[in-house]
Amino acid sequence: MVEIKPFGAWPSPITAESLSSGSPAYDTCVDNDAIYWCSTVATEQGRGQIYKQTISDSSTPPQALLPEGYDCLTRVHEYGRGSFKVSNGLVVFSNNKDCRIYTIINDEIKPLTPADTLYRYADFAIDAENRFLVCVREEHFVNEEPKDVVNVLVSVDLKSGKETVIAQGKDFYSSPRISPANNALTYVCWSHPNMPWDFTELYLAKIEFENRQLILSDLVCVAGDKIDESISQPNFGIDGTLYFASDRSLFWNLYSFDGKTVNLLLEEPVEQDFVGPAWRFNDSDYTPLKSDASKLIVINKNSLAILDTKTKTMTNINCEYDHFAYIRAFLDKEGNEYVIADMSSPTEPSQICSYDIKNQTIVHIHRKSMATRLEPDFLSVGKEVIFPTTNGKSAYCYYYAPKNPHFKGNGLPPLRVLSHGGPTAATDNSYSRAIQYWTTRGFAVADVNYGGSTGYGREYRNRLHLSWGIVDVDDCCNAAIYLADQGLVDPNKVAIEGGSAGGFTTLASLAFRKVFKAGCCRYGISDITLLAKETHKFESRYPDRLIGEYPKDKAVYEERSPLFKADKIECPVIFFQGSDDKVVPPSQAEVMVNALKEKNVPVAYVLYQGEAHGFKRAENIKRTMELEQWFYGQIFGFPVEGVEGVEIYNFP
Structure with missing residues (x-):
């Protein structure tokens, strides 16, 4: 029997504890008949663990390679990834505990680079003979300014650990990739004020390894020097062909370089992005096949597809999933080829799967979802909504209706609007246990892809140029207004939540508009002048394009900073912050909290010791979700049981 209970107070099968049990896998790597991946272990203070499993025998549980005391994580660019690589059984990884490179051979862990340096390493490429690796090295200094940090590309002798700088002079480097077919090295680089989705350059060189030292020759700029374009995810085919993504057509399409010219892989550019923004290292949204030099596996919107470079055609293949990440190819001893990727759908949580290309079926699940699967009667599927926004334009969001077969509420449900981080990033409707946490409790959710989000081409992405704090705010507000006008949500119980750059949009929406009745800010930016003065090198010139110089x-x-308009905020806000955050320091939250206290606005502040940018510890992930719900219960007037609250200043 269905019980009537206030929206927001419905008992749910999803606990806050379970939200830390399904940490996503990343940096997936295939080596011989083994697959490796990294995942943070929330119950071990968020340390990164490397796992290994035999591809042909998925019945054997994955093996954890790192004992306590090791943390496979890199903080190059602060956002990291590209934290390990495997080649012919040799594992190379970055240890966040001391920022040194370590190797694992026959289960023996040894340091490769010296101790007591201020270097960080990421995005490894290893030659086929395991003689050397190439990676990004980031040098830091005591009491540094962002401009002091130095990024270069280095080779490291895998026998002695000796480092040699092989590319320098640009502000940033990424994506070193080695081709054993023709002894070639490629990499991407860019300089301030560009971000990697603005304008980058792609280089290609011949390589030789003499006297334990890597030597580059015939260096050529393949793309990015003659036209403005963002180049991303270079990769070599089995015959040495260089592939890469470029948005020279205003969308990230796929191209090849034949040694003389750059060639589009399809007959004509298509209006879709085949890759995403390069916030982190080692993304892989497509991969060349290992059995056929003329074919690649790509993501064609919500489907895997085979792109034939000879016929310049793209053919979808059947797969039960429709969201993919870290795509790799694997060829078994019988010559059968598989796609190995992190796969999910709106109803299926993320899992690492092997997909048989010939028979078009999933044959192995290497890493099952860590969280308990939600029964279909509880599942709310995100539906893409195109809504009108400022200046006669349209924007996008995914709308999730509240859903719980045991309860219904009176009137209309509260709405929780999500403002994603970045801001140059995007959201999709792949299964999110965190979103289902709210919908099963009686909340509607709108996950907004405001102007500036990726996935809709450069023109949409550029809507934020000099307009951050305007376009994103308008779109989040207009999403809430549209859903209320459609009679889907209660306009008097509308909250907005965001982290990092999404936290800025959250605070700006509260300060400059009167749409929302409550807000939740996680490690968000309140004073963008402090962002320009305090943040790390990777983003230190990011505001140039978003705001101005x-x-x-x-x-x-x-004028755009919520801090200076704190007197305009009239609704309650809760802040969550990590004490060790270098991307958005705690001062960003604390100046805003103090300002709201002085203005008699209801405000709560939760500081987590030892957390950096984004919460990784299980107890803090749990606490954040429970407190946010409890906070809304206090403000919107519904009961939330079993949660120890915090002080809400200026609230009776």
Whole structure:
């Protein structure tokens, strides 16, 4: 029997504890008949663990390679990834405990690089003979400014650990890849004020390894030097062909380089992005096949597809999943080829699967979802909504209706609007246990891809140029207004939540608009002048394109900063912050909390010791979700049982 209970207070099968049990896998790597991946272990203070499993025998449980004391994580660019690589049984990884490179051979862990340096390493490529590796090295200094940090590309002798700088002079490097077919090395680089989705360059060189040292020759700029384009995810085919993604057509399409010219892989550019923004290292949204030099596996919207470079055609293949990440190819001893990837769908949580290309079927699940699967009667599937926004334009969001077969509420449900981080990033409707946490409790959710989000081409992405704090705010507000006008949600119980850059959009929406009745800010930016002055090198010039040049445009920064308009915020806000956050320091939250206290606005503040940018510890993930729900219960007037609250200043 269905019980009537206030929206937001429905008992749910999803516990807050379970939200930390399904940490996503990343940096998936295939080596011989083994698959490796990394995942953070929330119950071990969020350390990174490397797992290994035999591909042909998925019945054997994955093997964890790192004992306590090791943390496979890199903080190059602060966002990291590309934290390990495997070649012919040799594992190379970055240890976050001391930032050194370590190797694992026959289960023996040894340091490769010296101790007591201020270097960080990421994005490894290893030659076929395991003689050397190439990676990004980031040098830090005591009491440094962002401009002091030095990024270069280095080779490291895998026998002695000796490092040699092989590319320098640009502000940033990424994606070193080695081709054993023709002894070639490729990499991407860019300089301030560009971000990797603005304008980058792609280089290609011949390589030789003499006297234990890597030597580059015939260096050529393949793309990015003559036209403005963002180049991403270079990769070599089995015959040495260089593939890469470029948005020279205003969408990230796929191209090849034949040694003389750049060639589009399809007959004509298509209006879709085949890759995403390069926030982190080692993304792989497509891969060349190992059995056929003329074919690649790509993501064609919500389907895997085979792209034939000879016929310049793309053919979808049947797969029960429709969201894919870290795509790799594997060829077994019988010549059968498989796609190995992190796969999910709106109803299926993320799993690492082997897909048989010939028979078009999933043959192995190597890493099952760590969280308990939700019964279909509880599942709310995100539906893409195109809604009208400012200046006669349209924007996008995924709308999730509240769903729980045991309960219904009176009237209309509260709405929780999500503002994703980045801001140059995107959301999709792949299964999110965190979203289902809210919908099963009686909340509606709108996950917004505001102007500036990726996946819709460069023009949509560029809507944020000099307009951050305007376009994103308008779109989040207009999403809530549209859903309320459609009679789907209660306009008097609308909250907005966001982390990092999404936290800025959250605070700006509360300060400059009167749409939302509550807000939740996780490690968000309140004073963008501090962002321009305090943040790390990777993003230190990011605001140039989003806001303007600082300090020349200081007035614009202050005009857009929620801190300077704290007196305009009238609704309650809760803040969550990590004490060790270098991307958005705690001062960003604390100046805002103090300002709201002084203005008599209801505000709560939760500081987690030892957490950095994004919460990794199980107890903090649990606490954040429970407290956010409890906070809304206090504000919107529904009961939330079993949660120890915190002080809400200026709230009776």
